[in-house]
Amino acid sequence: MADTTLAGPSAAATAGSKSEQAYHAVKKQIVDGTYSPGYRLVLAKIAEDLGVSVVPVREAIRRLEAEGLVTFERNVGATVAGIDPTEYLYTMQTLSIVEGAATALSSPLIGPDDIARARSVNEEMRACLEHFDPVRFTRLNQDFHSVLFENCPNPHILDLVHRGWNRLASLRSSTFRFVPGRAQESVEEHEALLQLIQSGADAADIERAARLHRSATLDAYLSQTKNI
Amino acid sequence: MADTTLAGPSAAATAGSKSEQAYHAVKKQIVDGTYSPGYRLVLAKIAEDLGVSVVPVREAIRRLEAEGLVTFERNVGATVAGIDPTEYLYTMQTLSIVEGAATALSSPLIGPDDIARARSVNEEMRACLEHFDPVRFTRLNQDFHSVLFENCPNPHILDLVHRGWNRLASLRSSTFRFVPGRAQESVEEHEALLQLIQSGADAADIERAARLHRSATLDAYLSQTKNI
DNA sequence: AGATATGAAATCGTATACGAACACTAGGTC
DNA sequence: GACCTAGTGTTCGTATACGATTTCATATCT
Numbered sequence: 001m002a003d004t005t006l007a008g009p010s011a012a013a014t015a016g017s018k019s020e021q022a023y024h025a026v027k028k029q030i031v032d033g034t035y036s037p038g039y040r041l042v043l044a045k046i047a048e049d050l051g052v053s054v055v056p057v058r059e060a061i062r063r064l065e066a067e068g069l070v071t072f073e074r075n076v077g078a079t080v081a082g083i084d085p086t087e088y089l090y091t092m093q094t095l096s097i098v099e100g101a102a103t104a105l106s107s108p109l110i111g112p113d114d115i116a117r118a119r120s121v122n123e124e125m126r127a128c129l130e131h132f133d134p135v136r137f138t139r140l141n142q143d144f145h146s147v148l149f150e151n152c153p154n155p156h157i158l159d160l161v162h163r164g165w166n167r168l169a170s171l172r173s174s175t176f177r178f179v180p181g182r183a184q185e186s187v188e189e190h191e192a193l194l195q196l197i198q199s200g201a202d203a204a205d206i207e208r209a210a211r212l213h214r215s216a217t218l219d220a221y222l223s224q225t226k227n228i
Numbered sequence: 229m230a231d232t233t234l235a236g237p238s239a240a241a242t243a244g245s246k247s248e249q250a251y252h253a254v255k256k257q258i259v260d261g262t263y264s265p266g267y268r269l270v271l272a273k274i275a276e277d278l279g280v281s282v283v284p285v286r287e288a289i290r291r292l293e294a295e296g297l298v299t300f301e302r303n304v305g306a307t308v309a310g311i312d313p314t315e316y317l318y319t320m321q322t323l324s325i326v327e328g329a330a331t332a333l334s335s336p337l338i339g340p341d342d343i344a345r346a347r348s349v350n351e352e353m354r355a356c357l358e359h360f361d362p363v364r365f366t367r368l369n370q371d372f373h374s375v376l377f378e379n380c381p382n383p384h385i386l387d388l389v390h391r392g393w394n395r396l397a398s399l400r401s402s403t404f405r406f407v408p409g410r411a412q413e414s415v416e417e418h419e420a421l422l423q424l425i426q427s428g429a430d431a432a433d434i435e436r437a438a439r440l441h442r443s444a445t446l447d448a449y450l451s452q453t454k455n456i
Numbered sequence: 457a458g459a460t461a462t463g464a465a466a467t468c469g470t471a472t473a474c475g476a477a478c479a480c481t482a483g484g485t486c
Numbered sequence: 487g488a489c490c491t492a493g494t495g496t497t498c499g500t501a502t503a504c505g506a507t508t509t510c511a512t513a514t515c516t
Contacts (some may be wrong), residue, residue: 017302017470
């Protein structure tokens, strides 16, 4: 299965350093929800928990800030970044663009076995709809697209996709939970996308489909909030 | 005129801090070419030059690393990042995507006065062709697109555009210099793009045109290197 | 001579320490 | 009672110090 730990930023240089360790530790806890949005990240406390000094922790926090996972205020401190409706819109819109591009760029390199694997993941997602397992659903959704992106010829774009996913992590399964029916649609769109790729469709058509797949989720959210 | 100092990353939080000062100072010198690719960035030396200690400098360097402007190797140090043909391809491809999207998203908000300003910049660019002033040409090129992006409704995408531009800064005017005729084409494409926007064309058409405008430069480079 | 080992110099990575800025409470004043 | 003010505690920002690692030059061995 594709590794959805979500590779760090382009800069993974200093592996093994305490700063690196702190970065991964804090990131993990943000992405998996241990630290919720708004949680106050006190340098000294994190340093003590990890058994290191504040300097590497500070560096780690600043890196997470650059990725949008924490917000930093001078002389005040860091808090786990939430994602307000505006930020959500920006992030989803950007994701629709970069995911569309990543899918289109990868499509010529996607083989029958990849299609089969992706389809199998999608069927698992369908099963999640029955059991109502939104957390697993979200994870499988990333797996699905990760399979398609495995051979993406442009790592920069892939990196942007991963950043967007991390940015959305604080929402967990909210779109799944709050927009009923969207998850079902999503599974169908996945299948349609696979067939499009399988049929050797034009890259532009694949890009459009992949982009719409993401923006439909955004639209579903927008139209719902408008109706309330 | 549009400010092409190229806004920093989303995180401009700690304005006024020494770390911030160091960040801007080093970034400026990388972007304007004072530090060429491969230049060894020694923390202690930069710290002394700026009159601060190494800790904030280190933080600044790590931020620049995250933006791809410097490469960092553990226990060895930082060097100004070069851009090899592969990186160039990745960056240009990504730029074509995000610039295309930024242009399309901005287009409904571009008014007649914006068009006029952009056209005036483009005419300056045309003049640069006569005087053969590649550095100014590159700068004006950014100005041109900055005018179009001024009202971009998605700051995330704009940020990606700026990052790409910074990343290419180390090349200076190489595309202009090495692909004769491309600059001329570029000016013509700008004018065509303006007319497309002015005519109220479909966002999809505008996006395609803007994307091709960037990828044509990449293609020109690729076909030239192939011929050698 | 070429390759390998050894030492010194340079540079990084992190701990510790301390001054500075902010938040919050308590007390006083109108 | 509401508002302002002083004081205290918390947390950040940066300087300094030192051990760890790499690099480079020199010496030694085959």
